[in-house]
Amino acid sequence: MYYHITPVSSNKKTGPIPVTTTSADSCPPSCPFSGGGCYAKSGPLALHWDHVNRGARGGSLDALSVFIAGLPVDQLWRHNQAGDLPGEGEKIDVKALAKIVQANKGKRGFTYTHKYLSKRNRLIIKESNDQGFVVNLSANSPAHADELADTGAGPVVCVLDQSTTKNTTTPAGRKIVVCPATVTKNVTCSTCGLCARSNRSVIIGFPAHGASKRKASAISNTF
Numbered sequence: 758m759y760y761h762i763t764p765v766s767s768n769k770k771t772g773p774i775p776v777t778t779t780s781a782d783s784c785p786p787s788c789p790f791s792g793g794g795c796y797a798k799s800g801p802l803a804l805h806w807d808h809v810n811r812g813a814r815g816g817s818l819d820a821l822s823v824f825i826a827g828l829p830v831d832q833l834w835r836h837n838q839a840g841d842l843p844g845e846g847e848k849i850d851v852k853a854l855a856k857i858v859q860a861n862k863g864k865r866g867f868t869y870t871h872k873y874l875s876k877r878n879r880l881i882i883k884e885s886n887d888q889g890f891v892v893n894l895s896a897n898s899p900a901h902a903d904e905l906a907d908t909g910a911g912p913v914v915c916v917l918d919q920s921t922t923k924n925t926t927t928p929a930g931r932k933i934v935v936c937p938a939t940v941t942k943n944v945t946c947s948t949c950g951l952c953a954r955s956n957r958s959v960i961i962g963f964p965a966h967g968a969s970k971r972k973a974s975a976i977s978n979t980f
Contacts, residue, residue, distance in 0.1 A: 758782055758843060758853075761805075761815035762824050766835075770938045772947030774833050777821065779840025780810045785847045788871040789897055789976050790916075796967030797839035806839045818843065818853055825860035833950055836868035842882075842892065847873045849881050858890040867891040867953040869914060879910040886911045886955040893952055893961070898980040899927040902960050906931060912955050916977040919965040933962040 759780040766776040784791060797806055808814040828834060836857065843853035849872060857866070870892055872878055882892045896902035896915035906913045906927075915933065917925070922940055925933045937944045937951065946952065951961060965973035 758818070758845070759809050759812050759815035760818060760821040761809045762821060763838075764824075766838075768838070770945060771835060771838070772938075772945030774835060774947045775824075775828065776835045776838050777840075778806060778809050778815065779837050779843070780812075780815070781806065781840060782810075782845050783841040783843060785841060785872045787847060787873045789980065790871075790969075790973060794965070794969045794973035794976050796969065796973070799967050799969060802839060809840075818856060822856045822860040825857065825864065825866065828864050830863045831865060833865040833867075833947060833953055835946060835952075836866055836890075841872055842868070842870050844872075847875070847878075849878050851881050854881065854885060858885050858888045861890040862888075865891075865950065865953045867893065869893045869895045869952075871895045874905065874908055874910060879908050882910045889955075891953050891955045896960075898977045899925070899933060899960075899962075901980055902933070903927045903929040903931060906960065912952075912957055912961075914952065914961040914963060916973055917962040917964045918977055919970045919974045921962065921964045925962070927960065931960055932958070933960045935962050935964065939964055939966070 761778040763776045765773050844850035885892045892911050894905040894913045896905050902913050902915040937949050
């Protein structure tokens, strides 16, 4: 498994914060976007991810941990613009994740996971959130977001129809805030930081985007 570090992102949505990429062997087969609809499988990010997957870019977990530990106190950073938590497929490598969690002490790291929430995975993810490394549970739709929120393992995000621009609610009535960086000018991850708050009460919604946004929208509307 390879981990690539971008010390300062040039992505307009992310803003100038550290960002990482993990090889695709970390992605779970259960993710419905793996067969179509994954934003990371198109454009410049797809080319970059391919280099990471082949080991042409990136390095070891130890190198990643050293980098994270060396970040300034309270530094906001995003783990995985592509890829998932360490561990092949649905499995979470608890020892590997523990290294990231430890290195993140005093920092504001956040990420997302599509791995299946088995009892074991739920406990591991909850522990990570409790220790300050924020793992958002990625839902495929607002209805799925309710299911994930009920687990109590961590904060939840979800995919929305590509046309969504205003805040909405889940079927159970939970508030969904559309990602501010997608609808508000001059707002980026670096200035927002909502995904890095594990104790937030709202679900963050990401309108389907990228070259496969129609496929992603279809999944969100039917899942």
